[in-house]
Amino acid sequence: MTTSGISRRGALRMFGIGALGMAGVGALGACAPSPSNSGSASNGGDTKSKDFDFTSWSLNEEAARPAIEKIIAAWEKAEKSKVRAVSYPYNEYLSQLTLKLGGGETTGAIHLDIAWLAAVAQMGKLADLGSVAPKGGYTDVALKSGVYDGKQYGLPWNTGSIGVIANSKLLAKAGIKKHPATVEEFEDALRAIKGLGGGVVPYAAATKVAQLKDIFPWMQTFGCTLMDGEKVTIGDDASVDAVTWYKKLHDAKLIAADVDRFDARALFGQGKAAFYDDAVIGKGVTAAQSKDKTLADAMQPMMRPVLRSGDTPQALLWGGVIAIVNGKGQDAATEFALHTTSDLATTSEYFTSRALPPSTTAGLADPKVAQDTFTTEWTEKITKTATGSPFWQFAQNAQIEEAVAKQVQAVLVGKSKPKDAMRKAGEEVAALIKR
Amino acid sequence: MSTAAPPRKAAPRRERTGGRLSNGAFALLLTAPGIALFATIIIYPLVSALFTGFFKQDLRLPGREFVGLDNFTYWLDGEFLTILKQTLVFTVGATLVPFVIGFALALALNSGLKGSGFMRGLFLFPWVIPGVVVSFLWMWIFNANYGVLNGVLMDTGIIDESVSWLGQPGTAMLAVIVTKTWASFPWMMVMLLAGLQTVPRELHEAASIDGAGSIRRFFAVTWPQVRGVASIVLLLEFIWNFQHFDTIYVLTGGGPAGATETFATAVYQTAFKGFDIGRATALGGLWMLLLLLLVVVYLRITERKDDA
Numbered sequence: 001m002t003t004s005g006i007s008r009r010g011a012l013r014m015f016g017i018g019a020l021g022m023a024g025v026g027a028l029g030a031c032a033p034s035p036s037n038s039g040s041a042s043n044g045g046d047t048k049s050k051d052f053d054f055t056s057w058s059l060n061e062e063a064a065r066p067a068i069e070k071i072i073a074a075w076e077k078a079e080k081s082k083v084r085a086v087s088y089p090y091n092e093y094l095s096q097l098t099l100k101l102g103g104g105e106t107t108g109a110i111h112l113d114i115a116w117l118a119a120v121a122q123m124g125k126l127a128d129l130g131s132v133a134p135k136g137g138y139t140d141v142a143l144k145s146g147v148y149d150g151k152q153y154g155l156p157w158n159t160g161s162i163g164v165i166a167n168s169k170l171l172a173k174a175g176i177k178k179h180p181a182t183v184e185e186f187e188d189a190l191r192a193i194k195g196l197g198g199g200v201v202p203y204a205a206a207t208k209v210a211q212l213k214d215i216f217p218w219m220q221t222f223g224c225t226l227m228d229g230e231k232v233t234i235g236d237d238a239s240v241d242a243v244t245w246y247k248k249l250h251d252a253k254l255i256a257a258d259v260d261r262f263d264a265r266a267l268f269g270q271g272k273a274a275f276y277d278d279a280v281i282g283k284g285v286t287a288a289q290s291k292d293k294t295l296a297d298a299m300q301p302m303m304r305p306v307l308r309s310g311d312t313p314q315a316l317l318w319g320g321v322i323a324i325v326n327g328k329g330q331d332a333a334t335e336f337a338l339h340t341t342s343d344l345a346t347t348s349e350y351f352t353s354r355a356l357p358p359s360t361t362a363g364l365a366d367p368k369v370a371q372d373t374f375t376t377e378w379t380e381k382i383t384k385t386a387t388g389s390p391f392w393q394f395a396q397n398a399q400i401e402e403a404v405a406k407q408v409q410a411v412l413v414g415k416s417k418p419k420d421a422m423r424k425a426g427e428e429v430a431a432l433i434k435r
Numbered sequence: 436m437s438t439a440a441p442p443r444k445a446a447p448r449r450e451r452t453g454g455r456l457s458n459g460a461f462a463l464l465l466t467a468p469g470i471a472l473f474a475t476i477i478i479y480p481l482v483s484a485l486f487t488g489f490f491k492q493d494l495r496l497p498g499r500e501f502v503g504l505d506n507f508t509y510w511l512d513g514e515f516l517t518i519l520k521q522t523l524v525f526t527v528g529a530t531l532v533p534f535v536i537g538f539a540l541a542l543a544l545n546s547g548l549k550g551s552g553f554m555r556g557l558f559l560f561p562w563v564i565p566g567v568v569v570s571f572l573w574m575w576i577f578n579a580n581y582g583v584l585n586g587v588l589m590d591t592g593i594i595d596e597s598v599s600w601l602g603q604p605g606t607a608m609l610a611v612i613v614t615k616t617w618a619s620f621p622w623m624m625v626m627l628l629a630g631l632q633t634v635p636r637e638l639h640e641a642a643s644i645d646g647a648g649s650i651r652r653f654f655a656v657t658w659p660q661v662r663g664v665a666s667i668v669l670l671l672e673f674i675w676n677f678q679h680f681d682t683i684y685v686l687t688g689g690g691p692a693g694a695t696e697t698f699a700t701a702v703y704q705t706a707f708k709g710f711d712i713g714r715a716t717a718l719g720g721l722w723m724l725l726l727l728l729l730v731v732v733y734l735r736i737t738e739r740k741d742d743a
Contacts (some may be wrong), residue, residue, distance in 0.1 A: 095708055098494065102495055122496065123495050201580065208690070209690055253596070256579060256580055256597075256599070257579050257599030258579040258601055263578075267580055267581075272580070395493075395496075399708070399709050409690060409692045410692035415692045
């Protein structure tokens with residue numbers, strides 16, 4: 001007999017059903033079908049609205065946020081409008097943006113890594129900025145970074161590359177007088193730095209999946225083209241050699257496990273790493289978070305070592321564009337994007353605070369930029385020979401990078417042999433492209 | 436011979452409601468909002484998601500293509516068993532270890548130790564911290580290059596070189612289980628302590644008079660009394676861990692090289708990193724079938740307990 005009229009068995013059964021419900025939600029709530037408006041080319045709202053959203057991963061970064069907030073504040077004051085700042089961490093940015101954009105929640109201006117442009121443009125929500133772009137005075141290379149399928153979807157904000165940064169103080173300590181030019185010299189340098197002891201990680205190379213795409217320039221260094229026409233070449237001897245070499249560095253503790261860009265910057269900032277991969281922006285970010293106030297002066301851009309003398313150093317193009325979502329605030333957001341990426345005073349101030357070179361001819365000619373040693377050396381040593389990834393053209397680029405990264409990681413942790421892993425990676429990439 | 440008809444069975448007397456609702460109608464009325472909510476937020480997405488499992492569908496693009504059972508066979512011919520094994524390793528580890536710790540602490544707190552009230556509050560501390568925060572704390576502790584654990588172990592001379600706790604398949608799962616244990620042992624401790632407090636003191640006194648030692652008393656008196664609570668606690672924790680996501684995702688993201696991939700992380704990665712909603716829902720469907728089995732076990736146990 002129960003006073004409430006509900007038996008214990010009944011209550012427990014209900015509890016069980018509740019648990020099942022929660023299980024169902026946990027398992028499948030996250031997998032709800034794509035929103036019904038994903039087929040629409042506009043996310044709705046008044047395109048003439050002066051108020052709009054600006055989505056950027058940089059607003060999530062301590063070192064970058066103040067500079068961008070300053071640009072937004074100046075715009076709001078001048079235009080008497082309201083810009084809502086939206087942000088997600090870089091590693092989660094594409095997933096979050098894709099979901100919100102598909103769900104019709106993202107409007108206005110969006111900051112995109114040039115590697116993601118194809119994936120986002122294929123959703124059919126971005127405005128064609130072909131009529132606006134000529135007003136910006138962008139360099140040809142920069143302008144091309146915002147093009148997908150013959151249409152100008154992004155206005156280039158920054159165009160550069162990802163390369164190797166060296167700590168000249170640590171190099172000097174290890175008796176290394178010049179930057180290593182070949183893979184062999186690089187390995188010798190790493191061993192010399194390891195000899196310094198004190199828990200130094202000679203090369204804070206990426207070993208976590210999130211940034212293991214950094215392996216691509218090394219694969220290219222060893223002679224893998226990644227793609228040859230429509231054929232995926234990952235899995236060829238050169239890619240296997242590159243991963244075998246990477247594994248050798250890992251096993252010799254010349255690179256460390258469990259490192260992504262964030263960890264690499266932290267290690268470099270603590271003076272515990274002599275080399276790491278980053279974009280030109282790395283100097284500003286890493287030096288800002290380091291306790292060593294002389295670190296910025298010790299940071300040097302370095303040509304990626306080549307397999308044989310005379311080979312072309314490999315580097316990956318890198319940059320950001322601002323794209324516009326069809327819908328609410330579209331016109332004002334377009335003007336904002338044009339202003340942010342091409343107004344000389346704005347780009348100059350942005351460069352001063354973030355050491356990010358602009359994408360316009362006038363901006364690059366600005367004495368502040370042209371006379372900055374780090375930037376000019378970076379352009380000369382790294383950006384000059386940088387190329388885009390052949391996978392950027394595919395909407396599945398992020399999955400392709402992850403598929404390769406997982407296989408490389410399997411090699412590093414000893415779960416797979418380089419040859420098997422690269423063959424599997426090649427097959428997975430080919431299947432993703434086909435799918 | 437009597438031709439009289441057998442006496443009619445008295446028809447069940449209908450309850451007089453006097454214009455009021457019958458008990459059944461009243462119960463239906465009470466459960467209607469819950470059922471409506473359940474149908475809206477559980478049944479509809481569930482059916483819709485299960486349906487999606489039969490389509491090739493990209494989360495970013497409009498349209499989809501019917502592919503029959505392809506998405507299911509993709510998993511069953513591929514990584515399903517590996518993911519199941521890893522999910523079970525995590526689930527069993529993250530259920531049993533905190534259970535043992537929680538039970539030991541509950542026994543200690545129930546023994547009337549001085550300051551047990553304060554200790555109870557203190558031990559609850561990990562439980563009130565959000566799971567993601569706990570995971571970030573432990574991520575920092577386990578960090579290979581500047582983590583606290585390596586620092587302490589190196590300073591004390593236990594290890595010579597830093598260990599990549601989260602970067603090696605062997606230690607990554609262990610690290611994830613340790614983190615989850617830290618977060619969930621307080622809940623188990625509280626539940627078991629509540630169970631222990633219902634054990635009549637007289638039983639212990641009688642057993643003591645009969646000469647039973649503490650171990651004998653535990654197995655003969657304490658355990659039979661708390662077995663019911665313990666089995667419910669274990670089963671619920673098992674079901675929750677079978678679905679657990681945040682600790683694993685924050686600490687390892689399912690890596691390294693898939694060594695800590697469970698159903699939860701695999702579904703998330705497939706849906707929101709791979710944008711392949713068809714395959715993600717197919718895996719979600721298979722995962723749910725396994726969860727259904729667990730729920731059936733749960734109901735059986737609770738029913739048996741109720742009948743006893």
